[in-house]
Amino acid sequence: MTILIDNCQLKIVNSYVPYAIGYMLFQIGGFELKIGVLIKQVPATDKVRIDEKTGTMVRSEMEAELNPLDMYAVEEAVRIKERLKDVHITAITMGPPSASDAIKDAISIGCDDGYLLTDRRFAGADTWATAYTLSMAIKRIGGFDLVLCGERATDGETGQVGPSVGAQMGIPVLTYVSEIVELTDKYVRVKRAVEGGHEIVEVDLPALISVVKEINDPRIPNLSGKLKAKSAEVKSFDAVSIEADQSKIGLGGSPTRVVKVFYPKLTRSGEIVRSKDPQSAAKALLEFLKSKEII
């Protein structure tokens, strides 16, 4: 683990630098960095249960939470802020007015401020229209050096909005990032978790990074964070304030349409036997594997 200071330019050579050491050195060579974190409010999955008759998910309409995979993006932004001087983190989300809770959650963890994009005209947006809307808001805010987002949301599970925002903005996209290896005011070097290993790649800023769970261990907000969030004002934008082209937002601006929704039955009615002893249980397993021609 090393920290290099090169022409008063600071590099994080390892993102797990202990805070105290990092803080001292970064005071010497800090730089200004604007970070945007894209977040989403999703139905609270730990509150759901399966209806045993229909095999479908039952959940209360009211239970919502910050997308668990976005926590890693927020945490990573906060860790960068803890290491570098003059970092400003802005959380952005699109959703109904109640989605301002997601922004407050992000502020309680350490984001400085947040914007909620809310407008009836945004409703029904697919990933293309959502990415367009978010990129217009980013433009309106004045752009960021680094945009962070989670791998995907646990409701839609597409993982498309992040890369699509990067493409809308015309900036490099780094997906599946498991470590920020190095960050300066000029460039970022990351480790990407891909099939069969990790790829190390570097781009100049500004850039968009989507992170995976491996990257960190998100903190739980402390009392002062919660208090800060409580009193924080969540700024909101509508379609007019971000100067969005009305033909590119919401359901009307979405190139895809859901034509059918159905609920598959998840349950199976397999044979469940109680193990008398490990030997006979193993024998039963072996017989089952044979019957399915696996062995």
Place this chain on the structure above:
Amino acid sequence: MPGVWTLAEFREKTINSVSYELLAWGRSLADALGVELSSIVLGYEIKDVEILFDHGADTVYKIDDRRIEHFLPDVYSNILFSLVKQYDPQIIIASATTYGRTIMPILSTKLNTGLTADCTKLEIGEDGTLLQTRPAIGGNVMATIRTQTKPQMATVRPRSKKPISYDKSQGKIIIPKIEDELFKSAYRWIKFEKDESTDLPIQEADVVIAGGRGMKDEKNFEMLYELAKKLNGVVGASRTAVDMGWIPYSHQVGLSGKTVSPHLYMALGISGAIQHIAGMSSSDIVIAVNTDPDAPIFNVADFGIIGDATEIIPELLKALGDKDE
């Protein structure tokens, strides 16, 4: 007539099996439309592209250039964009791998067209458009989606279709000319660090042997690796096991991990929280072993044993060992 395209994928310069699965989907779509099926090959010194013909491709568009040896999202999307503009496909599909899920949103944004993620079924509707069916909210809801713009683009869940083989081995290889300008990249590729612990990513394995809290400790995961080896599978895990540090995150199955659809899924000492079930319920065959008779995993199991996995697996290994002799 504009055709159907699949984006071929490679590991270490060799065509990956997901490329064949895509061709199986692509073949059914191209036949329904009566159009040509093409596979797009981007890379450097890619071996044996003719194999793509054996798996259903009529045409291969091949760009073989040292400058695209590694995945550079901007160069890849620029090249694909120019090919789309030149050849005008009506459908483009890619695998829902880290490659497909990165390049496709960038490309679809540039093309101002829609994209559907992680489909498990693709078919041609009565009106000739692509009907894309995908699970959402952990597989509890299935949605069929239509794209109103062209080309119609989708990523497809690995292992959602079996590759097909044709005895043809021939087809047309087209080598489009790409302007130098398009090879300029903002990315500086540094290196690849191969993961020594896994042979196959869990999403691509035929057999997944998954362990959870009921495996009790990290040491007991060794028996899972042994079982996986005997059954030609890989080891998966519940979130708890990953959070305990028994196994790396890349093995996590579930809503905040990977979604898998292997032929056989063995849930050992996994109670089956809804988030876990979301990641494995599309497996062909599910076996569960758990001490708790009320564990929800038994609801999605084809065969279940109420018992202690850490005691039963060693016996199963013994029994499997005997079989080999």
